[in-house]
Amino acid sequence: MRSDQFRPPIILASTSSIRRQLLSRLNVPFDVISPEIDESPFERENAQTLSCRLAEQKAATISAQFPHALVIGSDQVVWIESEPHIFIGKPLTAARAYEQLRILSGKLVHFETAVNVQCQQLNINRTELIRFLVHFRNLSAVEIQRYVAFDQPFNSAGSIKAESLGISLFEAMHGEDFTALMGLPLIKLSQMLREVGWQVP
Ligand SMILES: Nc1nc2c(ncn2[C@H]2C[C@H](O)[C@@H](COP(=O)(O)OP(=O)(O)OP(=O)(O)O)O2)c(=O)[nH]1
Numbered sequence: 001m002r003s004d005q006f007r008p009p010i011i012l013a014s015t016s017s018i019r020r021q022l023l024s025r026l027n028v029p030f031d032v033i034s035p036e037i038d039e040s041p042f043e044r045e046n047a048q049t050l051s052c053r054l055a056e057q058k059a060a061t062i063s064a065q066f067p068h069a070l071v072i073g074s075d076q077v078v079w080i081e082s083e084p085h086i087f088i089g090k091p092l093t094a095a096r097a098y099e100q101l102r103i104l105s106g107k108l109v110h111f112e113t114a115v116n117v118q119c120q121q122l123n124i125n126r127t128e129l130i131r132f133l134v135h136f137r138n139l140s141a142v143e144i145q146r147y148v149a150f151d152q153p154f155n156s157a158g159s160i161k162a163e164s165l166g167i168s169l170f171e172a173m174h175g176e177d178f179t180a181l182m183g184l185p186l187i188k189l190s191q192m193l194r195e196v197g198w199q200v201p
Contacts (some may be wrong), residue, residue, distance in 0.1 A: 007197050008070040008119050013062040016155070019074060022184040026200050028193065035061040035073065047077040047087060047112045052127050055114035067120035070196060074115045074184050078158040081108035088158050097148045097159040101169070104158060105139040111158065113180040117192045124196055130185035132175030134162075139169060157183075 010030035012023050020032055035058040041050045052075075059073030078088040080103070088104070091097035111132040118125040139147075151166060153159045160166035162173075162181050179186040190200045 008068055008122060010193075010198075011062055011066060011069045011071045013058045013071050013073045016074075016183060018156075018182055019184045022179055022182060022186055023072070023189075025179075025186060026190060026193065028198055028200060030072075033062050033065075035059075037061055039075070041087060044085075047079045047084065047110065048114075048129055048131075050087070051075045051077040051112045051114040052116070052129055055116040056118075056125075056127055059116045059118050063118050063120050070117060070119045070122075070124070070193075072115065072117055072189070074113065076111060076113045076157050076183050079110050079112070080104065081110065090155050090157050091159045092154050094148050094152070094154070097153055098144055100159040101136075101139060101144045101147065102141070104136045105144070107136055109134045109136060109158065111175075111181050113183060113185050115185055115189050115192070117189070117196070119196070122196070126192060128185065128188045128192065130175070130177055130180035130188055132173065132177070132181040134160075134173045134181070135171040136169055137171045143169075 012030050012032045013035040015034040037057050039054055054075035055073045059071040063071040091100050114127055114129045116127040151161045151164050153161050177185045177187040193200050
């Protein structure tokens with residue numbers, strides 16, 4: 001699509017404040033509408049399939065109501081290298097954040113972040129999955145307590161805010177896009193938006 005053609009309005013299908021902050025970095029106008037979907041995994045569903053399916057479902061829920069809009073959905077699934085069928089969600093409380101970080105201490109942890117962009121009217125529907133790997137340090141109980149009290153990562157899958165003090169919990173990290181670790185892969189999303197005619201930058 002040429003960049004001077006009709007550009008559908010953008011809707012971010014999310015309840016996540018960090019996703020809203022991240023999308024704002026791309027300097028495109030957008031609205032935010034929360035999708036109410038069941039995020040439970042299917043029987044024997046792996047992390048990559050789950051992440052892509054939920055990102056698509058979130059966007060589809062909003063796209064059905066606004067077929068003319070370009071809807072963005074995203075989902076992140078976190079799992080430990082040694083236990084691929086146990087998914088780590090958002091802790092929601094300090095106690096569960098503390099518990100999660102005790103489990104993640106010293107482990108190799110995968111953050112699978114999918115992003116879906118769809119527009120019914122323009123017959124667009126594309127999903128990309130960006131993987132990010134974090135090797136957590138061996139964390140003491142006191143370090144975990146101090147961290148949880150400081151960052152209060154209750155709405156972050158895996159109980160970390162990597163852009164904040166969470167980075168001090170890492171031994172190493174590997175991935176092509178740090179914003180994918182934070183919850184919305186902006187390098188890939190920028191490319192997807194350009195391909196449907198949005199000028200980013
Ligand atoms: N601030 C921050 N948030 C993170 C980080 N890593 C993950 N998150 C957040 C992004 C998402 O809001 C959340 C991952 O959970 P979900 O993918 O289920 O999204 P959530 O339910 O929060 O929002 P949504 O499904 O989009 O309405 O964790 C991080 O390093 N920093």
